[in-house]
Amino acid sequence: MKVKVLMIKLSRLSILLTLLDCRFEQPAFDKKQFVAYMKKYIKTLTSKLEGEPLETFKKNIEPATKFLLTKLKDLQFFVGESMHDDGSLVFAYYKDGATDPTFLYLAPGLKEVKC
Secondary structure, three states: OOOOEEEEEOOHHHHHHHHHHHOOEOOOOOHHHHHHHHHHHHHHHHHHOOHHHHHHHHHHHHHHHHHHHHOHHHOEEEEOOOOOOOOOOEEEEOOOOOOOOEEEEEHHHOOOOOO
């Protein structure tokens, strides 16, 4: 299992409704703050994983973090209204020429809910 970065495309209206409904906050990060956040988040998530998922996460989180750092100026960040330190961030950016953003999630930090 690789560390998955889930990409989801939504229309502007569904994005606005989702952000309002979930009461997301939009923190700002500079490079230093982002790296500090990721280090803390990685440490927290590492303590919750075990076995193969943990090894895969350790192997792939560095490239994922480097990818996010290359897009830092273009990223929008969203976090739940509690702004909980160990909560996952939602990342959004616009691909070249796109009118709708692409959202990125670090999959190991999500809880799977079967519908």
